[in-house]
Amino acid sequence: MMINLSIADNQPVVMHGIKSYFKSHSEISVLDTFNHLRELELSLDARKAGVLLIDLELEGLHSIKSLKKMVEEHPKTKILVYTSASEKLFGVTSLKAGASGFISKKETLLKVEQAILQIAEGKTYFSDLVHKSVISSARMNNEERMYRKLSSREKEVLSYLINGKKNNEISELLNLNEKTISTYKLRLLNKLNVTNLIDLVNKAKTLEIV
Structure with a gap:
């Protein structure tokens, strides 16, 4: 089945080059070209690329x-x-906006062809850099949500632990039973998904609590 391709670009030379490349392609046919968003939107409403x-x-x-x-x-x-816009700046935002792929104008037309064929099959075409950035962002968001779930007292105990205070010192500072401080410490380990004090401190640094 022929893939109908529409091109939306400000540069006539770019559009001409792509049209020429796919002129006799067995799977991809250039349907139309646009140099303004308004024209593109009207066309998408009228027929489907x-x-x-x-x-x-x-x-x-x-x-x-x-x-x-x-x-x-x-x-x-x-x-x-x-x-030609930076992938580092716009790759992730394009993916999050729902685009099926992102490819730099620095790449060859062969790469563009491969990307078109791939996304036409229902796949996505993003670099490893973009995928890793999305995963990293999602992980950080989860950790930030973890931190927001901490109670005011848990955050207070965490701040003292980060500053190297022992359980007995924290109990005196907060006028709480030492056993209660131990309970808060266990809650912190559990909520921030770590198993020891060193990892707890490192997680706090990752979240820029310190």
Whole structure:
């Protein structure tokens, strides 16, 4: 089945080069080209492109929210971001907006071809850097949620533990039973998903509590 490709890019030379590359392709056919977001949106409303190759610097595309809107309104169109914009800055946000892939304009047209074929099959095309960044971000968000779940007293005990205070010292400072401090310590280990005091301190540093 032929993949209908639409190209949205400010640069005529880029669009001409891509059209020429896929002119006689057995699986990919260039449906149309656009140099402004408004024209692109009207076309997507009128007919469905299988894959949309789009530059984040497209005229009229002022926010990643526009990309997200296209994904939501045209779920059958797979969006492949093709741009000279930094992957480090926009790779993750493109993925989170619902794009099916991100490829730099520094890559060869062969790579672009591979990316189009891959996402047309329902897969995604993102670099390992983007995937690792998303996983790292998700992990950090989970840890931040863990920290927010701590009670005021638990945070107070944690701050003393971070500063090297012993259980008996903390009990005197807070005017609490030493056994109670031990209970708070166990809760902290459990809530922050660590098994010892050293890891607890390191987790606190990761969360920038200290």
